[in-house]
Amino acid sequence: MSDEQPEETVVTDAPLVEAPADTVAGEVVLRLTDVVKTFPGVRALDGVRLEVRAGEVHCLLGQNGAGKSTLIKVLAGVHRPDSGTVEWRGEPVTFANPQAAMRAGIATIYQELDLVEDLSVGENAFLGHEPRRLGFVRRGHMARRTRQILGRLGHAEIPPNRMVRSLPAAGKQVVSMARALSHEARLIIMDEPSAVLAHDEVGNLFRIIRELTAQGIAVIYISHRLEEIREIGDRVTVLKDGRTTAANLPARDTPTRELVSKMTGRTIEYVFPDRPAEPPAGDELLRVDGLTRAGEFADVSLSVRAGEIVGIAGLVGSGRSELLETIYGARRADAGTVRVAGRALRPGSVGSAVRAGLGMAPEERKSQALLLGEPIYRNVTLATFGRYSRAGFTDAAKERAEADRIAESLDLRPRDVRRPVRTLSGGNQQKVVVGRWLLGDTKLLLLDEPTRGVDVGARAELYQVIRALAARGVGVLLVSSEVPEVLGLADRVLVMREGRVVREAPATELDENTVLDLVMAGSLMEGAPA
């Protein structure tokens, strides 16, 4: 299912200076030369070159803060470059606004979803270019076309008139994809589209991308998952600190070592932190019995010991996030109990959970975790500023020092903790969300997709930090869509499907395929009901 891309080898244009990949036939549709974009105090783009051909999947690689999102925002007309040229289908262009870019045939799926929560799926898909007649929106027509596009995306089950607010994260991602497809685009840019998708959804996404490229549409694809780039990409351009450090590398054959060293400037090895030799035998910290929330999950029992990392694998929609939020008291259970160190938590009370030493890094950083306009340090200390205060007076200097320490250990860039979080790149914002709970005396850490959008290097550091916490006796309950992450980091793994725990085993006894089979079983449409 991976290599269906036609491997024609005729290169029509003059070859670029860098190793021209021979897999792509189309003509050059987009060429960027020496593009520079600065923000106050930061040179986000510092001389970027990029060349994209029709019908190819061009991947952008780079660490958190390398400038990938900034680059695509320049292409999408959100930012205007300070200098440098953008050539689109042979003509130099500057897009005054996103509408101009869309009219020119460039559609973008942003890293941070940009949907209007209180509009319907169809209204979001056609936002700004609603089909209309005599000034009236043709609602029926719009619904029909939305249904068509959703069908193409393999999600015919989403009704076009449903409010976007009520959709889960993956559903929202589908809607932004539908929006991109609703334009007659010649270039579709996808900024970390897979970060919120589960394994099967990613497969779906790739199928769509292949359909698009077969029609000669170019795709720019950003992801921190190298294996995805190998599977879907044709050529790779690598950014580091706002500069192009390698252009047009063949996506399949370039050694990982080379890609990573071009990205980070250092050589990096692939490892998870070692597990302790003995399975953790600390006291039972968390005990969940028969926890149930109608329509989300049912009869879940689990435990986490001090010093233990327990992973939950499951598809988006299997009730994992809801389970975590219910344990944390952000949702109220219909039945069942949550005990921390033997004492029952008050149901539906986050305050009671936090006082008992729980911390949770939620799934959606922007809507659930961050104060975007506030400085980094205030976001890091959002749950702990009370502890650093004296008689109700905050101690900003102490908070900054603590936040600095977190920034250092998670390799946050830029390091200045007084910057507003809004100006951080997506991956760095994620580090702030997780970093919040590394402060204070959290006893039990609930992590929902903690590495979403975090680059390869920083990810390893985050794993180290989580392991170090466990070594100190903190219990960790981890939810992740990436099965290897769950298997590599956790001591014990629970597999969830359709709101129930279907398997529990030490991580060493499971492998990726077993878990994937368990997770998927019965979720295929054509499968007979189990």
Added chain:
Amino acid sequence: MSDVKDTSTAAERGAALPAQSPPVDPAETAAAGEKAAAGGRLSWWHGDAGEGARRNLALIGVLVALIVIGALTRSDLYSNPDWVWDNVLSILKLASVVGVVTVGMTFVIIGGGIDLSVGAIVALAGVWCTTVATQSYGAGGMIFSALTVGLAVGLVNGLLISYGRLVPFIATLAMLVAARGLAAEISDKQTQVSDNNFINGLASNSLLGVPLLVYILAAVVAAGWVLLNRTTFGRRTVAVGGNPEAARLAGINVKRHTLLLYALSGLCCGIAAIMLTAQANSAQAAMANLYELDAIAAAIIGGTLLSGGRGTIIGSLLGVVIFATITNLFAINGLSTEAQNMVKGGIIVAAVLVQQVQFRSLTQFLNRNRLTTT
């Protein structure tokens, strides 16, 4: 997959976390320094702390412009320094009552709400503290009852909004109507004269040449500033208004805090009621008419985001003073209040535009300039 790590430093970093402060990698620091240096000499202008200050600078510019207009149109008056000083004091005195209300309003708006009932609370508290029965307890009784009434009504607002889940706009609109109604009922629609010399003296007496009302305003503003910028209460206010879900998931009791915000606003109204009663030597149900609009407008002009999460006390104070200066400007030129209201409306729009559009492009301009010169 993609679990890759830098074997040389990551282990150290991870291990270093539990310790108090891990050693700083000198290479990293140097890189960070370089980036910061790229910010150049104007970095103070872009800094995080600078943003509020920048806004306030714009407001001071507006204020100066208004004073210049005053000086140009009435150069005869402005040539007399004594008059100028007296005029400044009268502007501040004019601003004092609304100023106190605006401080409470600023907290409510930063916290993501709105309080339309402030004028009505001032009236109710004013009427309550000037009934014959209350006045018989002396100044202390009057002050106590005004503050208590303000606080109590604010608490009711807060309860309706946080635990009753009413939309702030609706809850406080209902309170506006109800509180004015109650005030009219209590006063029997009569003007209640205050016979208390201490209370009346708050408006007529001065200390070191400055009216006592101005001291009260200064005290409330100072307390508000400290509360917003230096206390956990202020931090929670910003969090609750900026992203209530994030605040809740961080363990902040959003409902209780919302309740406290409206109580605080009510308390400020109680203080304002005493000040206004002192100014008029009386209270009546129609007093403090439309103060809610003045307070909201002043807060918005001062840079408070109506959707919550951002705002400054100093900005709000400047907003109030700007309004008072406009009123004063029209008074000294003998112009009508109708014209004055139209100009006020224009000023609201202009001030917001100046802050948003002008300063963004000015920042961009400076940026670009810097790039071309270095």
